[in-house]
Amino acid sequence: MNGPEITCHFAPELHLFIAAERREGRTAVVTDGSSTLGHVVESLGVPLTEVGQLLVDGREVPVSHIPRADETVEVRPVTRPQQVPGAPLRFLLDVHLGTLARRLRLLGVDAAYESEDIGDPALAARSAAEKRVLLSRDRGLLRRREIWAGAYVYSHRPEDQLRDVLERFAPVLAPWTRCTACNAPLRAADKDTVRERLEHGTSSTYDVFAACTSCDRVYWRGAHHSRLEAIVDGAMAEFGGAAHGH
Structure with a gap:
């Protein structure tokens, strides 16, 4: 220059x-x-x-x-909380942010995720087509002009990544309402309707179930639930009261 x-x-x-x-x-x-x-x-x-x-x-x-x-x-x-005008607040995460995607879904946040590396052009195009905020630690990806909106994820630790996104965008939190595997909404499931998909110990021990409306995955409060509950409780204590819709 x-x-x-x-x-x-x-x-x-x-x-x-x-x-x-x-x-x-x-x-x-x-x-x-x-x-x-x-x-x-x-x-x-x-x-x-x-x-x-x-x-x-x-x-x-x-x-x-x-x-x-x-x-x-x-x-x-950027000013926090950041407003994203013109569309409901939804996210798209790149291939390196799978744990963050699952934790956002655990909190009921719409977080699409590509489990395979589909390439920067395809990610940017999906961000634009679905009006999703693209989350990434790839600065080059965030510089692509066609993305709808984007945000750099500042930490490599999932705990800090989650706090960063929740603080920056203040999404509405609705824990236990979204499939952590595919991002679709969950519905209450009768024990008898899911019994054939459960191991005997699970069927005899638990009575409250939910099923994904898309992939049919079944959820219950199993042995891993306390770890997930700690993530949810921490997020709700810090961000649940201040959350607002878009």
Whole structure:
């Protein structure tokens, strides 16, 4: 680039995306004179999915703003909770976020998930077609223009990933209402109707069952239930009261 020089300041929340030398204070950036500010910010490593307000000399500008010489740019993170206008709040997770997808479903959150790597173009296309917020740790994927909306998942630990998504988007939580295997809604199931799909010990020990409305998987409060209940209780205690619909 050999055009106007601007000065950029990135919020601390965005520092992990940029080179170390650009993290302290204000940093000089030479632009090409024709690229948008959004393009400049992305070229420095920050996906636009993670950018909130862009301020130029103190006034908010759109990502389409063309930087001019000597402008001072402040790049802020998205405001939390983040509003996603124009569609019910639904998610699409890439192949690396299977545990997060199952935990979101456990809480009743609509979380589609590709168990196989279908490729970035196909994921982006599904995000657009189904109006789903694409969750990923792949910055390149989040830079694809065709995605409906996207969000970077900041941690590699499922516990922290779940808290991050719940804090950022504040989805309505409805635990135990969605199939963790396929994402479809659950329905109450009579013991007699599911008996043939149960092992004898399960049939004689438990009386309350649910079945998936799509894949027919049967659920009951088995030995693993206390671990799942701890995840649900923790999420509801922290985020259940503040949840709101879209």
